[in-house]
Amino acid sequence: MSVDLEHYLMVGAILFAIGLYLALAKRNFVGVLMGIELMFNAANLTLIAFSRFVESESPIDGHVFVVFVVTVAAAEAAVALAIAVLLYRVRDTVDVDKANLLKW
Amino acid sequence: MEDTGTVVAFWALAIITIGSAFMVAAVRNLIHAVVFLVLSFLGVAGLYITLSADFVGVVQILIYSGAIAILVIFAIVLTPQAGRDNAETSMRLPAVVLSGLVATMLGYASIDTNWSISDRPGFEETASAIGVALLDKYILPFEIAAALMLVAMLGAIIIVRDEGTEGAAED
Numbered sequence: 001m002s003v004d005l006e007h008y009l010m011v012g013a014i015l016f017a018i019g020l021y022l023a024l025a026k027r028n029f030v031g032v033l034m035g036i037e038l039m040f041n042a043a044n045l046t047l048i049a050f051s052r053f054v055e056s057e058s059p060i061d062g063h064v065f066v067v068f069v070v071t072v073a074a075a076e077a078a079v080a081l082a083i084a085v086l087l088y089r090v091r092d093t094v095d096v097d098k099a100n101l102l103k104w
Numbered sequence: 105m106e107d108t109g110t111v112v113a114f115w116a117l118a119i120i121t122i123g124s125a126f127m128v129a130a131v132r133n134l135i136h137a138v139v140f141l142v143l144s145f146l147g148v149a150g151l152y153i154t155l156s157a158d159f160v161g162v163v164q165i166l167i168y169s170g171a172i173a174i175l176v177i178f179a180i181v182l183t184p185q186a187g188r189d190n191a192e193t194s195m196r197l198p199a200v201v202l203s204g205l206v207a208t209m210l211g212y213a214s215i216d217t218n219w220s221i222s223d224r225p226g227f228e229e230t231a232s233a234i235g236v237a238l239l240d241k242y243i244l245p246f247e248i249a250a251a252l253m254l255v256a257m258l259g260a261i262i263i264v265r266d267e268g269t270e271g272a273a274e275d
Binding site: 001002006008010011014017024025028029031033034037038041045049051052053055056060064068070071072076077082083084086088094096 | 110118122128134138141145148151154155156159163164168171172175182190192193195196198202203206210215219221224230233234237238241242245249253256257259260261264
C-alpha cells in the first residue's frame with residue numbers, strides 16, 4: 001500500500017467541496033469566510049502535492065506559489081472580517097440574507 | 105511513498121482534516137466551528153509535512169491556525185448581538201448538490217488524468233530554495249505582495265474606524 005498523488009488530490013477535492021458548501025449555505029458572514037479559507041487550503045494542498053509528485057524543471061515553484069496564496073488569503077481575511085464588523089455596526093446583523101440593500 | 109509511517113500519517117491526517125472540516129459545517133455554535141477549523145488547518149499542515157514541504161507547513165501553522173483563526177474569533181466576538189448560531193440559509197439543498205457535483209468532478213478528473221509522475225525523492229529542505237526563488241525569479245510578485253499587505257492593512261483600519269470617536273479625539 002502506498003500514498004500517491006491521487007490520494008492528495010482526492011483529499012483536496014473533498015476539502016474544497018466542504019468549503020464550497022460552507023460558503024454557499026451558511027447564514028453567518030463569518031461562517032462563509034471559514035468556507036473560503038477551507039477552499040484556499042484545498043487549493044494549496046493540491047499545489048504542494050503537484051510540486052512533490054509531478055515532473056518539473058523547478059519543483060519549488062509550487063511552494064513559492066503557495067506562499068503567495070497564503071499572503072493574499074491573509075490580506076483577504078483581514079479586509080473581509082473588517083467588512084463583517086462594519087456590516088454589524090451599520091445593520092446590526094451579520095446574516096448574509098439580510099444584507100440585501102442592493103437587491104432589486 | 106511506500107514506507108508504513110508515511111502511509112499511516114497520511115490516512116490519519118486526511119481523516120482529521122476532512123472530519124474537522126465536516127464538523128465546521130455540522131456544529132451549531134460558531135466558536136466550536138472555529139476550533140474545528142483550526143484542527144482542520146493543523147491537519148493540512150501535517151499533510152504538507154508528509155509531502156516534505158517543511159517551510160509551507162510551518163507557514164500554515166503560523167498564518168492559518170494562528171493569525172487567521174484569531175481574526176475569525178475577533179470577528180465573532182465583535183458582533184455579539186448577531187448570535188453564535190451557525191445555521192444554514194434556505195439554499196442548503198442546492199449547496200449540497202452543487203458541492204457534491206464539484207467534488208465528484210474534481211475527484212474524477214484527478215483519477216482519470218494521466219499525470220507525468222516523477223520518481224525523484226522528497227525535498228531535503230525547502231526554506232532556502234523558496235527564499236532564493238522569492239528574491240530572484242519572483243522578485244516582482246514579492247514586492248507586489250508587500251504592497252498588497254500594506255493596502256489591506258490600511259483598508260481594514262479605515263473600514264472599521266469609528267468616525268464619531270475620531271472627531272471627539274480632535275476636539
